[in-house]
Amino acid sequence: MTEPRKYTVQSLLFELERLMGRYWPAVLVEGEVHQITTPASGHTYFQLRESDAVLPAVMWRTDWKASTY
Numbered sequence: 001m002t003e004p005r006k007y008t009v010q011s012l013l014f015e016l017e018r019l020m021g022r023y024w025p026a027v028l029v030e031g032e033v034h035q036i037t038t039p040a041s042g043h044t045y046f047q048l049r050e051s052d053a054v055l056p057a058v059m060w061r062t063d064w065k066a067s068t069y
Helices: 009-023 061-067
Strands: 032-037 044-050 053-059
Touching: none
Parallel strands: none
Antiparallel strands: 032 044, 044 053
């Protein structure tokens, strides 16, 4: 049995974006918004939910400001 490959956070995110971007260049997700929090950073953290699933999500401060104009 071989050991799993170790990734840095940056290299893992790069690989995930590269692999997933091939299949899903853009994604729209529909769900109920729950547990919205906006700490001092200005980013907004929330969950998208449906009956049997929860997807943690974040909207960066710069994206939030751009979407409200």
